[in-house]
Amino acid sequence: MIGGLFIYNHKGEVLISRVYRDDIGKGPFPNCFHKVGSTESYRMRNAVDAFRVNVIHARQQVRSPVTNIARTSFFHVKRSNIWLAAVTKQNVNAAMVFEFLYKMCDVMTAYFGKISEENIKNNFVLIYELLDEILDFGYPQNSETGALKTFITQTGIKSQSKEEQSQITSQVTGQIGWRREGIKYRRNELFLDVLESVNLLMSPQGQVLSAHVSGRVVMKSYLSGMPECKFGMNDKIVIDKQGKGGATEEQSIAIDDCTFHQCVRLSKFDAERSISFIPPDGECELMRYRTTKDIILPFRVIPLVREVGRTKLEVKVVIKSNFKPSLLAQKIEVRIPTPLNTSGVQVICMKGKAKYKASENAIVWKIKRMAGMKESQISAEIELLPTNDKKKWARPPISMNFEVPFAPSGLKVRYLKVFEPKLNYSDHDVIKWVRYIGRSGIYETRC
């Protein structure tokens, strides 16, 4: 039960403020110098200010997404320079609140593109309208973009006929709220993206300290009628079940946990572990999953740091790509932190470009493309200024960014079948596209 939702810009000014419950703002919040217990609006400002003072303008950067101030919880997500904060006085399900906030971001992106101060200011009427629809008295409601778009439009006022109105009502309140009837496409097409981000923390000796992949299957469908779809992948449980019948050589993966879009029939997944659904029109995130076993690590980083006296540091970093030579990794960026008393840096690298960025206290090495099973090296000489501080440099880890055209978890799409009994097209007529993208999440190696 969310008490209120605020959107701030980077200065802490409130762009959107929607209060659902009056209990928030009953402070007393520390550091907020308003009269306590005066008018309602005053009290609400109290909560607004509390978040600004204690989170946005906090002395230390606030890293926790949940902040408790005077028995009031503030859940926030940040998109570029914009803060979205949900406020509640009750003991709510935090995961639910964040799910809602992410959904809210998705909805806003779907309506007006990038979430920026400019866009929010230009669309504030729309945002209030959306908030009215997707949150009732603090309880999240239908937040499916496709469905919302049927009745919250940006194209001016179009008086709807009675039939249309009743259709909207029946659809929104009906069993399949995410898809309206009577959709028709000349070409039935569907796109499937497997997007994964791989996270790693590795010791200097190359020992994996923690690694996991979080992935999403995003589906974009342009299908007529009310198609019934079935999605299959190399899930270990399913494969093992089938494996009893016929021998398959296919690799299978163990999924630690997964969540589905509301259109997926969970009962069927529980019983048969098959994923069947009627997809919403347009784009949707079909499932989300996480794996921790048998991860293919696309890159290995080998650091070598040597301190030469008090005023010099020698750094050598080798990266090795560890996938099929036919594939090409892209947008590779290695970030090597430098000590805080660096006074000069010389860099030599074999491939790509490397530069010392003083503003970030790091050497940034960029490589545009790199094929699999290759290795590349950078060496740097760092000059240090002697300081009065006896503190030793903490040696933050070397981090890395990249993009590879495969799924590091090993997930494979086996099939996606479409059945539409009422209309005259079959599974074969649908044009299907599958794409795998593996990105780096927090990919760090200690040095």
Place this chain on the structure above:
Amino acid sequence: MPAVSKGDGMRGLAVFISDIRNCKSKEAEIKRINKELANIRSKFKGDKALDGYSKKKYVCKLLFIFLLGHDIDFGHMEAVNLLSSNKYTEKQIGYLFISVLVNSNSELIRLINNAIKNDLSSRNPTFMCLALHCIANVGSREMAEAFAGEIPRILVAGDTMDSVKQSAALCLLRLYKASPDLVLMGEWTSRVVHLLNDQHMGVVTAAISLITCLSSKNPDEFKTCVSLAVSRLSRIVSSASTDLQDYTYYFVPAPWLSCKLLRLLQCYPPPEDGAVKGRLVECLETILNKAQEPPKSKKVQHSNAKNAILFEAISLIIHYDSEPNLLVRACNQLGQFLQHRETNLRYLALESMCTLASSEFSHEAVKTHIETVINALKTERDVSVRQRAADLLYAMCDRSNAKQIVAEMLSYLETADYSIREEMVLKVAILAEKYAVDYSWYVDTILNLIRIAGDYVSEEVWYRVIQIVINRDDVQGYAAKTVFEALQAPACHENMVKVGGYILGEFGNLIAGDPRSSPLVQFNLLHSKFHLCSVPTRALLLSAYIKFINLFPETKATIQEVLRSDSQIRNSDVELQQRAVEYLKLSSIASTDVLATVLEEMPPFPERESSILAKLKKKKGPGAVSVELEDGKERGELNGGGDRGGDAAIAASNASTPSPSADLLGLRSTAPVSGTTPSAGSLLVDVFSEAGPSATSAGVNDDGFLSSAPPTVASEDPAPPLPESDELLNKFVCKNNGVLFENQLLQIGIKSEYRQNLGRMYLFYGNKTSVQFVSFNTTVSCPGELQSQLNVQTKTVEPLVEGGAQVQQVINIECLTDFIDAPLLNIKFRYGGALQNISLKLPVTINKFFQPTEMAAADFFQRWKQLSQPQQEAQKIFKASHGMDTEVLKAKLLGLGTALLENVDPNPENYVCAGVIQTKAQQVGCLLRLEPNAQAQMYRLTLRSSKDTVSQRVCDLLAEQF
């Protein structure tokens, strides 16, 4: 050094700052700062020499970054380098950096101190000033250690420039405030005083701040400054506004200096020298005159400066409090400010008047402004000014205007701010009590007070009403009537119910004749409030009910019905339940005679300092004591006993006031004893404490039960002293603390201290049984001629000693002349009905009044020879009854009270002691020699003193110890 000067613009710094200001977010700012820091680091790398300008610029940038809240851990070296530059701007930035970012690195500190020393010894005044400012800004102990000796030298040197002297004076002031122990007084102190005569006004202004601070710590050393200050002041005051040129501020000559001079004078009493005093009075008069002149300018600065001097002069006048003429004039001038447009002036005027009101000379003059002050209280918009007005009203109140002031304060109370209500209530209560001529007026006032501001009426206030009503027969009937009427209001405050319950319970019979307030009506009225009250009030009401049964037997049935109801007799609160049960039983079992005895009217309260006054003092802090002392002197008017005033004044000045709850609880004690029974605390508001549960547990037949009359002292003669008491006495010859006596019932602990011819002894009587001692009574007597030798004063103890409890008794002893016998302590009490009678000797022996005297061997033997007459010497040879351990012996000799003299006797085995016995009549010098013989286990003890009886007695006493 570059050939071209780049000026002081420091464009790079300006660009950097504007970059930072333009940053959109914190992250962007951090990025920019990191970039700049990297840039500075690369510049400071050391391989290229930086010119002074760049160094200054980068140090400035570092400083700016630091002030933005980021850590800076380098650049100190460059800043120190800047200190040695010859350019002012570079030096200044260097000092700025050092004073903001003080570094504890010892290496650096050494360099910095060195640079500062160089600058101090340079002849360049600006550099000297920079160095002095840096020392003052850092103000650390290290700085003080390094320069505390140097700065006074600069300050008093003849050839120092004026501007440097100013800085030096202020720098020294700062160091003195930070670490006073390091700034040593010396020959410079007298020369500092003469800075008051300096030509340069700036130097005088700076020096006077220093002198004021120094002289407040050691006034004697700076005594000479008074006459200098007076002459300086008179020169300023008498100068025309144009004389002082730069130091004339909006037509006022040197206002800051004048204020400081006046403040300095406030550190000292009025000058004794007539000429100086005359000159000062003249000055003060001139200041008062000048304040009356029409303003020379309409500007606010002009009037501010003028008023500052005036107020400072008035505080000096108040401080001296010896010039009636000036005091009255000051009061009249302040009176003009009371209606001034400026709120601040009104505030200041009221505040100063408060102190004026306490002076005997100006009290009458202050009183003439009463109307204005009352008006201020009513119409003033600023709450702090209203508070001051209330304070002033309180201060100016006396018998003549008390009624008016109390009425005004009461009416103001209805609209007063919540923050000052409690204080106002206390003040009204005190004034009403202090100046009450007519006690019905007093009762009316307090009841009104409770009605208007019940929440702010503290316990002490209503305790006090009850005390006064009980002590004054003439007002009791009126009080009962008024309370009865006040209770008839549909909603009345709980405090009102408490007062009503108590007073009706005691004196309800006085108004019972009127059919409108018949007993039953009274009871029903009280009982209608019962359910709305808190537990302590209900407990009090129950006690009032039982008193009703006694006063009006016809209500007995009704009240018993109430007590019997489940809500009372099965109340979840233990106190209420117990009272209900006990009162019910009491009313049904006891005969009317017993009831009448038990529930007799409360005896009058002992007079003592009003607890309200103590409370107000606690609220206001020590600052208000001066006014309160005044109160104490006048309190005699109210509380009958004419000579009590002095006592009260002493009590008022005493910081520890008796706990307020003792006022109603200690009913039966004739004097408060600090160690009362431990169970008393729980009965905080139990005004009928005799009927409390602790008393009943002793049994109904006990003759002490519920009697409110003072306990009868057992008439039996004191028993003869216990046979072992002499032995007990010997135990305490060499020690002051311990257990004096113990049997199955009683333990007596003792703790004593002696100074010169005075002694104080604390006796602790511990009840070892679980049953209380009744009629506990102790007497100390001096048999025979001891009466004229020893003066013993005792305080009476509580007649009840609870089981397991301990009571304390203080005995003050004064030794008039030397004595032999010990005073007798007789203790009598009833334990389970049986009379116990114990007599003991109090361990007061002549040696207790020893004062140790240290002397050299030659001195000792010379005196020893002087006391060579046979009667002056007493000698005893005796066998050792304890071991002959040297440490034990030494401890005993020291415990005796004498000084143990080492290396005096040629034989190291022997012990030699010296001391003086202090008595009121005379001092008796005493020399002692103890010669142990280890083989024979024998001692020879020789004592010589100027008085034969003393020698004999001490010798006897001591012989028992070894």
